[in-house]
Amino acid sequence: MALAEYQYNDVIHRCFRCGYCKFPTDWSDVTNCPAYARFRLESYSAGGRLWLIRAWVNGELEWSEHLADIVYSCAACKNCVEKCPLSFNEDIVNMVTAAKNEMVEMGLVPRGVKKFLNNVQLHGNPYGISAGRRTGWMEGKSYPAYQGQEFLYYVGCEGSFDTRAQSAARALGDVLTNSGVSFGVLGEKEVTDGNEVDLLGEDALFESVAEKNIRQFKKAGVNKIITLSPHSYNAMKNSYPRFHGDFEVFHYTQILADLIKKKRVRGVSGPDEEEKITFHDPCFLGRWNQEYNAPRNILKSLPGLTLVEMPRNKKGAACCGGGNFYTDLLGGSEESPARIRAREAAATGAGILAVACPNCLTMLEDAVKVEGLENRIKVRDIAEILV
Amino acid sequence: MDTIYPSLVHIVGEGYASFRREELFTYSKDLGTSEPKWPDYVAAPKTAEQVAEILKLANREKVPVVPLGGGMSLAGLALPLKGGIALDLKRMDRIIEVNEKGRYAVVEAGVSHGKLTAYLHNQHPHLMHSEPGAPPAATIGGNLAIHGQGDLAHPYGFNTDMINGMEIVLPTGEICKFGSCAVGAGWFTLHPLPDVGLFLGWNGATGIITKVSLRLFPYKKFREMEIFVVEDENLIPEILYELTHLGLTEDLVAFSSAIPPFSDRLHHVSINVTGDSEAEIELKRRLIFEVKLAKYIESGVGGIAAVSQAIQRPQVSKSADWKKGGGFEYVGSIMPVSAYPECYRRGAEISTRHHIPYTILGRVIGCGHAMMFSWSYAFNRADEKTVRHAREALHETDNIVMDLGGVIWKPAVFGQELLLAKMDVNTLSLMKKIKLLLDPNNIMNPGNWEVD
Numbered sequence: 001m002a003l004a005e006y007q008y009n010d011v012i013h014r015c016f017r018c019g020y021c022k023f024p025t026d027w028s029d030v031t032n033c034p035a036y037a038r039f040r041l042e043s044y045s046a047g048g049r050l051w052l053i054r055a056w057v058n059g060e061l062e063w064s065e066h067l068a069d070i071v072y073s074c075a076a077c078k079n080c081v082e083k084c085p086l087s088f089n090e091d092i093v094n095m096v097t098a099a100k101n102e103m104v105e106m107g108l109v110p111r112g113v114k115k116f117l118n119n120v121q122l123h124g125n126p127y128g129i130s131a132g133r134r135t136g137w138m139e140g141k142s143y144p145a146y147q148g149q150e151f152l153y154y155v156g157c158e159g160s161f162d163t164r165a166q167s168a169a170r171a172l173g174d175v176l177t178n179s180g181v182s183f184g185v186l187g188e189k190e191v192t193d194g195n196e197v198d199l200l201g202e203d204a205l206f207e208s209v210a211e212k213n214i215r216q217f218k219k220a221g222v223n224k225i226i227t228l229s230p231h232s233y234n235a236m237k238n239s240y241p242r243f244h245g246d247f248e249v250f251h252y253t254q255i256l257a258d259l260i261k262k263k264r265v266r267g268v269s270g271p272d273e274e275e276k277i278t279f280h281d282p283c284f285l286g287r288w289n290q291e292y293n294a295p296r297n298i299l300k301s302l303p304g305l306t307l308v309e310m311p312r313n314k315k316g317a318a319c320c321g322g323g324n325f326y327t328d329l330l331g332g333s334e335e336s337p338a339r340i341r342a343r344e345a346a347a348t349g350a351g352i353l354a355v356a357c358p359n360c361l362t363m364l365e366d367a368v369k370v371e372g373l374e375n376r377i378k379v380r381d382i383a384e385i386l387v
Numbered sequence: 388m389d390t391i392y393p394s395l396v397h398i399v400g401e402g403y404a405s406f407r408r409e410e411l412f413t414y415s416k417d418l419g420t421s422e423p424k425w426p427d428y429v430a431a432p433k434t435a436e437q438v439a440e441i442l443k444l445a446n447r448e449k450v451p452v453v454p455l456g457g458g459m460s461l462a463g464l465a466l467p468l469k470g471g472i473a474l475d476l477k478r479m480d481r482i483i484e485v486n487e488k489g490r491y492a493v494v495e496a497g498v499s500h501g502k503l504t505a506y507l508h509n510q511h512p513h514l515m516h517s518e519p520g521a522p523p524a525a526t527i528g529g530n531l532a533i534h535g536q537g538d539l540a541h542p543y544g545f546n547t548d549m550i551n552g553m554e555i556v557l558p559t560g561e562i563c564k565f566g567s568c569a570v571g572a573g574w575f576t577l578h579p580l581p582d583v584g585l586f587l588g589w590n591g592a593t594g595i596i597t598k599v600s601l602r603l604f605p606y607k608k609f610r611e612m613e614i615f616v617v618e619d620e621n622l623i624p625e626i627l628y629e630l631t632h633l634g635l636t637e638d639l640v641a642f643s644s645a646i647p648p649f650s651d652r653l654h655h656v657s658i659n660v661t662g663d664s665e666a667e668i669e670l671k672r673r674l675i676f677e678v679k680l681a682k683y684i685e686s687g688v689g690g691i692a693a694v695s696q697a698i699q700r701p702q703v704s705k706s707a708d709w710k711k712g713g714g715f716e717y718v719g720s721i722m723p724v725s726a727y728p729e730c731y732r733r734g735a736e737i738s739t740r741h742h743i744p745y746t747i748l749g750r751v752i753g754c755g756h757a758m759m760f761s762w763s764y765a766f767n768r769a770d771e772k773t774v775r776h777a778r779e780a781l782h783e784t785d786n787i788v789m790d791l792g793g794v795i796w797k798p799a800v801f802g803q804e805l806l807l808a809k810m811d812v813n814t815l816s817l818m819k820k821i822k823l824l825l826d827p828n829n830i831m832n833p834g835n836w837e838v839d
Contacts, residue, residue: 014713018704019524027501
């Protein structure tokens with residue numbers, strides 16, 4: 001059955017499958033596509049995936065659960081967009097998302113994706129946890145409710161519910177408080193940002209989530225938003241304007257880099273001994289939004305820490321697979337992208353692997369543990385380093 | 388009950404073997420105009436020992452095995468013409484050793500050219516290897532299996548002339564070494580032991596290359612490309628003769644293409660010049676333009692199109708998108724340099740007839756001993772008519788190569804048949820004996836270089 005409505009019917013055949021999309025900027029390996037790094041069969045490369053989608057769209061291949069798994073194994077890290085030399089490169093991830101749109105329309109998505117979307121629809125978060133427990137991350141702290149302060153601090157689902165990410169969320173709350181930033185939080189009223197809903201191909205649900213957030217923000221008088229997660233930052237900065245949600249959106253590293261420059265971040269002390277630190281670029285801060293400097297400027301400003309780069313960094317950074325965090329299509333192997341990245345970070349000799357994304361934080365901390373690298377390198381969100 | 392799939396999983400590990408249609412689909416198609424040919428299985432081994440186990444299994448079960456590197460040959464050479472196991476070798480991707488002073492690298496066959504280039508750039512910045520014009524995902528082993536050549540072809544020849552040793556898994560599963568490594572010495576020379584060069588250029592039909600010692604060459608810090616242009620294609624052979632006499636360049640390529648329009652019907656010679664200092668570069672530039680090419684400039688038949696351009700990795704995939712169609716395939720040939728004008732004229736004529744913008748290119752191999760001449764034909768993957776035109780143009784071009792007394796390089800099956808039909812009968816007989824001796828059950832890439 002051919003899908004005449006597929007949005008990229010006039011483009012998708014242009015992928016030559018030349019394999020540039022597998023490489024980082026320095027050409028150091030073919031493992032910079034996280035799904036290809038994990039599975040190493042051509043079907044999981046960006047080009048292989050596009051050819052499979054085209055075959056499905058043309059009716060050459062029937063839909064199957066395995067086909068859906070391959071399509072959904074794309075972590076939307078945009079490495080392919082960065083490396084493809086052809087003029088349609090900006091649309092590579094869009095072509096995959098459009099195929100997901102078709103699968104959602106037809107009710108043909110992997111079980112994990114279906115559960116994710118159902119949970120968002122029913123509970124406003126992908127974990128399926130009741131909204132009433134959304135304030136659990138504060139753990140007795142009393143961050144102010146949003147009541148017209150300069151910034152809304154949008155915590156996001158991982159920061160609200162994931163035990164490890166909650167620590168980063170609290171750390172950021174403390175840093176903002178200590179620095180005298182005027183902010184408030186939504187608490188139980190907060191709902192998911194929808195970034196992953198959009199990328200999983202559920203257009204209608206994303207629209208509904210975005211509009212709900214926009215209505216709520218506007219009603220509360222929000223003009224400026226600080227996000228913990230680059231995923232939230234991406235959705236609110238780049239997608240919400242489609243629904244008339246024009247807010248000034250900042251990832252927290254952008255705010256903190258500015259505060260550090262103005263010497264407004266207080267009480268930051270360095271380690272007892274000089275220590276090396278390396279930084280893992282989150283895809284939704286880096287390749288999706290070209291913010292490479294703010295987190296580095298923070299780290300470089302900290303006493304006692306020396307920033308050392310991993311070979312794959314900035315535009316060429318290796319993704320931890322966090323875009324597939326909830327469906328775990330890339331987990332469970334020595335060659336999972338997070339474990340590859342953990343080994344790469346440890347190889348720098350750094351004692352701290354700094355991250356600026358709650359997804360990356362949980363992915364990489366788990367990977368460091370599984371790799372048995374806990375004694376060599378600790379994973380810390382930048383906010384945690386600043387507390 | 389199918390026992391092959393579980394056996395493959397047992398050998399390579401869960402997840403690295405498949406018989407599912409979605410995986411097989413990807414390996415049933417290459418990037419050119421070939422019709423799909425479906426494998427029955429795909430497996431991605433990590434070690435030579437795993438390759439050996441798979442070949443023993445394939446012999447027991449009489450199942451074809453088709454080795455695959457980057458899959459960039461375009462001519463269907465890694466398509467499973469008779470089904471069987473597509474053997475994806477890209478997990479064998481370790482750079483095992485670089486001997487800086489001995490100027491060689493020992494690598495597994497699945498290492499991509501891009502990876503080796505990056506590694507040398509970072510760890511051994513005074514060394515380089517010859518990169519083919521293919522995308523960087525092309526693998527070292529795949530390139531040798533098709534007698535590839537790259538950007539150091541002028542001074543050093545084919546890529547297969549640049550090896551110091553190899554590890555091969557024979558079709559019957561024995562792992563053999565060739566060169567100094569075979570006697571337990573380092574991997575520094577392929578000679579002087581008895582010649583057993585039975586594996587290069589065979590597209591994997593006689594065995595699977597699993598390790599290679601590649602010769603490395605000095606990487607000069609100062610690097611640039613000059614471009615000389617003439618209107619008369621008949622001048623190209625003598626210009627290349629002059630430049631190869633000089634012998635100061637890393638790469639010499641003559642080319643012409645209908646796109647971009649301003650270059651249509653003009654013939655460009657790109658000249659890669661490198662040196663350890665600006666002064667060395669300047670001296671070479673002077674010798675090239677003010678000594679060797681001066682007469683063409685003075686008489687007005689040739690001109691300097693560009694100097695001091697950055698040498699960049701060729702992005703051949705862009706050729707695939709000229710028709711906004713994601714496809715191109717080319718006929719490569721090994722030709723005398725003197726054939727350039729006729730190659731160009733006849734290629735341009737074919738392109739015009741098939742409504743394809745012409746692109747031709749001749750890269751000098753050795754001291755002008757030959758050139759790799761290619762005719763590229765772009766097509767729109769979504770338009771079967773253009774695919775058919777490209778396929779017909781390719782076949783016509785194969786015939787031209789034979790007419791002009793050349794040898795088709797990495798021929799598709801159609802071209803292989805043309806070559807075998809003209810092959811000396813005793814050579815043909817020897818090829819047959821070698822194939823039978825090494826591959827008694829004819830499991831290795833059957834349909835390729837099939838002598839019968």
